[in-house]
Amino acid sequence: MNFDLTPDEVMIRQTVRDFAENVVAPGAKDRDEKSEFSFDLMRQMGELGFFGIPFSEEWGGSGGTTVSYALAVEEISRIDASLGLGFAAHVSLGCSPLNLFGTDAQKHEYLTRAIAGTYLAAFGLTEPGAGSDAGGTATFAERTSDGWVISGEKCYITNAGHAGYIVATARTSREHRRISAFIVPEGTAGLSVRCAYNKLGMRSSETCEIHFDQVHVPADHLLGEEGKGLHQFLDILDGGRISIGALSVGVAQAALDASIDYATQRRQFGRTIGQFQAIQFKIADMAMEVEMARTMVLKAAWLKDQHRPYAKEAAMAKLFASEAAMRASNQAVQIYGGAGYMKDYPVERYLRDAKLLEIGEGTSEIQRLVIARQLGLEGDR
């Protein structure tokens, strides 16, 4: 067994860390407070090649590993989880479908520019009536002589306001549960995107509703095979879970660092609070969970890099890491006491951001279902 990162992975992590600490950190608090999404930061990340880490050089990527990508998401998220969400959604949900199922022409037209950061990419799966139950998709794509006409709506879609294209799922049969995926370019007639949700956390990530009012796309904008959309997005979500796991590790690590920092400074009863065993135990537990979460995430990423099955490990990593981030940020607020409840310190932001991790890309309940299915347990029908 070898737990060492490769020299490339170490250097990638260091580069992203420097960028996060020097460029991302300064405005993170402000952006959260104003719910301000920074496309400029995303563009810079694209220019530095962060979006291309796991993709082939052919499309402008750097042919790196999923492990490097997970480390990069962790580093950004440790400083600004909202930006980490934009990063993870762009790469894992926006770019990956094109990389996995796109034709060379589609990749050439869309993936290269998404990787370069010219624009973002969004993945529209969730609908008002179809969340955990993605099979309940109601958006419909009607076949015409030269393509498809899509009607319906999507909600809670990350990055859609700056997306050059949206990968949208839609039913393609009235009788059967056939779902397909389409590439819908920005500016297509009938497509409208509104990004005005007022969120608990992840406030500086962009979350949008999308309406398709008879949106026409040409036949070559079908992504992958007609009717295979359900299988395709299950694959995509498996990969996405690694990135949400990595995001969670970043938030948990930030909560841990902030806790140690405060516990060694704040004095009560004539000593630092870090000298109280009650506080030490909280911090020890937090550190242990960060360690476990990171190990699980990197293990799942490594399995993916080895082209081995990783769905179960990815679900476990996402589930454990997101719940660990929630516990860690909650305890961090506790360690800060009243100060933790105030916006002067970042820990309340960690707590608000962490909650999304137990919901997005499959809730904790759904992760447990996925794991149980992987263990051979059937659901009731």
Place this chain on the structure above:
Amino acid sequence: MKILVLVKQVPDTATKIRLNPGDTAIQTDGIKWVINPYDEFAIEECLRLKEKAGGEVVVLSLGPSRVEEAIRQALAMGADRAIHVMTDAVIDSQVAARALAKVAQEEGYDLIVTGKQAVDDDQAQVGALVAVELGLPQVTVVIELNVDVESRRIRAERELEGASEIVELPMPAVITAQRGLNEPRYPTLPNIMKAKKKEVKSVPLDSLGVDTTPWVRVEELTLPPERPAAKILTGEPEEAAKELARLLHEEAKVI
């Protein structure tokens, strides 16, 4: 244009320095190593020159095998290839300069650039000594550099205490970089991946045929004395301000 950049690997400036009694060097286990920050300005300037005038940027480093990490970092920023003079020995500025100059001489360069000093032992000698060894003109502590490739002349602005000086000199020459010269780039991820395919030539120090006997020996190394606890002034603002002024004047002697 053929440009050589001298890069030193130093402990990260945020490192907590540890020493055991009797040590003549700091404890290096668990230290995070980085490129000397002033050398980053040097690398950046070389890359910009190359982007303008074409040619090649070669990295030259001296030190044990761990130095390779700094070399890869410089290659990831965009340098073309590297030469690593290997040694585990403790050496002084004079030996370092001799070795670096020897390697520089073998290939011949239009320009040699390095940081104005290394932040580990802050000697600020190597750049200048390399110029002396090679018999080249030099300009140190540079904050702006203009190179005219046609006429092979350099116009450089260097920082002085409270002033700046503009000098002109011919190429080849040695330049040492000061903060403010430029803003070093982050390596892009594709360049990080490409860096591992770039050539790093390893040359043992002993094979260079230079005298490696140091001129300077460290006799003793001690940490700075711990700072006494802060003094907190209490009482009425007017009184406290008076007391503060008195302390600044009489004890701290800063006003």
